[in-house]
Amino acid sequence: MDMHAVVIHEPGGPEVLHYESMPVPEPGIGEVRVRMRAAGLNHRDIWVRTGTSGPFTGPVIPGSDGAGEIDAAGPGVFGIETGKKVVILPGMSCGRCEACLSGQQPACLQYRIFDGTYAEYVVVPQQNVAPMPSGLTFTEAASIGIPFLTAEECLKRAQALPGQTLFLWGATGGLGVAILQLAKLRGVRVIAATRSAARADKLKQLHADDVLVWDGTRDVTGEVLNLTGQRGVDVVVDSLGQLTFAQSLAMARRGGVVVTVGGTTGTTMQCDLAQIFRRRLTILGAFMGQSGILPRLLPLFARGVLLPVIDHTYPLEQADQAHEQLQRGVFGKIVLEL
Ligand SMILES: [Zn+2]
Incomplete structure (x- = not known):
């Protein structure tokens, strides 16, 4: 089975965001696959595109924030049902070191930010999804994450x-x-x-x-x-x-x-x-935050205490135009819809 995704093969301007077909990834042990419905843009995506977020190590699908539905689960995943609406939690860490066990995940030596939400399907560890707030659209839910x-x-x-x-x-x-x-x-x-x-x-x-x-x-x-x-x-x-x-x-x-x-x-x-x-x-x-923060904040969006603020949406294939707008300035968030 193939999917559409936006792939960067070499760093550069918005024109290096290529809309392509590629195989749908399979979830491994403890991982879930999410059918993405929306991906929120961050300035990080621009740094990933230009190669300034770290050394460029080969083709990468950008995008750290997103929302979608659980599509499949790998071995060892329990209690996460197919079809459940979820938000991607973009911080990834080892889960075993002193920093992780004391709730200071960004201090983990293996801490990194997930890239890959500009795609129809993503695979993440099961601890990297949280239930999507009720009453929100996928687009609104995708705008919350990193900010x-x-x-x-x-x-x-x-x-x-x-x-x-x-x-x-x-x-x-x-x-x-x-x-x-x-x-x-x-x-x-x-x-x-x-x-x-x-x-x-x-x-x-x-x-x-x-x-x-x-x-x-x-x-x-x-x-x-x-x-x-x-x-x-x-x-x-x-x-x-x-x-x-x-x-x-x-x-x-x-x-x-x-x-x-x-x-x-x-x-x-x-x-x-x-x-x-x-x-x-x-x-x-300050850089990212503790893994418990988003699960704590997300219900406040369901209750209307916090508001998603969306400036503009684009279809996934227009990721280049979305990046150009983000660089020009926005009010709130730009979101890609899939
Ligand atoms: Zn750790």
Whole structure:
């Protein structure tokens, strides 16, 4: 039996995403096969495509997030019925080491992120699927994964408290929209920054308290200090990196927390360490999150407490156009439908 999938044979631009036929994979011991119905795009997919997520080791099917139905199970799989609707859990680890056994899977030496959801069928270990929230479409369910996993990890580790203030760069992206919602759920005041005036209203609809439209030159730090009575914010979440991190350090309050969770503008920077030690800042790195986070958050989507935010959908064969749009900028998520 053959299936359709999007395959990258050599790194490059969106044109290297080839829509092809290939054999349907067979589930091995402890694995399940999922008939995918939707695949959510992440910036990671672009890095996989361009070969910047690690050394390029041969043909790869991109895509870490997705939703579909259980189609087949390998030997040793019990209690997962064929036809059950599931969400892919994209974090993969050994399951046996101290980090894994203490619930810190991203610290596992074998931790990696699953690639392969741009395909009609995927095979994953049975612990890498979770029940899909009721009342959601496959497209909505496919939009949740990495952004909400990472967002919750950021907020949990930053220990943002009710009444505190959080500054959020890149608020309109998939991760930004997730952080905004989870921060508001905690009773945190959110100052959100976006480069698009057209998207500022949408951030207000998601209950951002203040929205700063930022053109790359505007003195965001000064405005944040004005909005906080010159005190600075308790928590800054920075996924842009090189372009913004110095400002992130400057706008944090004394004793505040700056979370670095990505580098979409680059990952190299220079800073004055006195800025960190004299002002007693905590710098936290966040990457993916504990495996228990998504199973804990998914029911909140069924109850309408958290909202999937979809910017646009494309059929699988138009993955190249979907990538181009993601690189141009989005509000929420781009999802491929299969
Ligand atoms: Zn491990």
